[in-house]
Amino acid sequence: MQADYVVVGAGSAGCAVACRLVEGGARVVLLEAGPKDRNIRIHVPAALRPLLKDPKVNWNYTSEPVEGSAGRRISLPRGKVLGGSSSINGMLYVRGNPADYDGWAQMGCRGWSYEEVLPYFRQSESYKQGGDPEYRGGNGPLKVEDYRTILPLTHRFVEAAQQAGFPLTPDYNGGQQEGVGYSQMTRRGRFRGSTAQTYLRAVKGNPNLEVITGARAGRLLFEGKKCVGVTYRQDGQDKEIRANNEVVLCGGAYNSPHLLQISGIGPAAHLKDIGVDVRHDLPGVGSNLADHFAARLKHRVRGETTMNQLSRFPHVVPEVAKYVLFGKGALTFGVTSAMVFCRSRDGLSSPDLQLSFTPATPKDMGQGELGNPACK
């Protein structure tokens, strides 16, 4: 197909961009390094755990040991499959605090103040469980739902948080983020609502969209200073594809800068070090990554039902039946059923901490043998 746009990476961003471009009448080729999202574990929310290490659908990165992590390597799972990380993530729908967006806008990111991004949030989601229409949308491709099955332990956490002085927020994606609230998830009924199953599904069969999986993009192709296409490798063969208008990089926070660097766009000294000809000296490419640590604390509880029990025989049997027959029960469970957004210290104008409550203690949430010993 003659593509107007080549979108690299069919993850959260890539599926949304491809869908919207196709809806606007453009011809789009979407390249994805990983496979189709056929693994059942992707779709059943509570079945996710093994995917956090599965190299078939996960890039399985690890951090360099740094002082801030006490010299340990921390595992960095990233989706490598249709839907990208939205196919292996915790499904929590959290927009972030308005002050984060306003901060970016103040630093010169035009168009990114919360007021400017809010219409796109509303347009993108379908949240049928109420919420203030000033903030929430009802007709977008992304399905957002409240939890269907709440264990009493979650209510206890929410009550305890209020006793500790955190106000209850009925909708942390609405007018008030700060406080304690029940989680919202990107879920379509009983299944995960990845961007592949929402945005991409919305344009499935459209002749203007070609999705190529198992296609790992490499260098960008240029005519002068203009990017006109991209090389990729599929089934052991090197191929290339050209775009009439633009190549849109949606490879994620780790891979997009990598693709730019191997194409000669990045800090000149570093590119020379790794033997890449410098096309454009751009020092910011590959720098300033900010990711969040998840430090886990486990507590033993008595006299309460937990996901640990429900996931074991014999309790798991009725849970599977509930899931198959009614789309309810423990298998619809994501990771976190309630959260507190709070400030770590006085003087901050908005929350900088997200405390997540999980009525389960899975042995391995992706950190594997590199896990945080302090949290075991």
Ligand SMILES: Cc1cc2nc3c(=O)[nH]c(=O)nc-3n(C[C@H](O)[C@H](O)[C@H](O)COP(=O)(O)OP(=O)(O)OC[C@H]3O[C@@H](n4cnc5c(N)ncnc54)[C@H](O)[C@@H]3O)c2cc1C
């Ligand atoms: C385990 C985990 C749990 C998370 N939990 C949550 C959560 O509960 N709530 C939340 O909001 N966020 C969560 N996140 C974060 C969220 O999923 C990501 O921020 C988001 O999906 C990133 O979107 P993206 O489009 O930038 O990248 P991705 O969704 O990662 O997509 C990038 C895509 O590009 C492809 N790609 C990369 N390089 C190439 C190449 N060279 N050629 C072709 N294709 C390529 C990748 O295979 C991938 O499919 C979680 C992430 C992970 C990994």
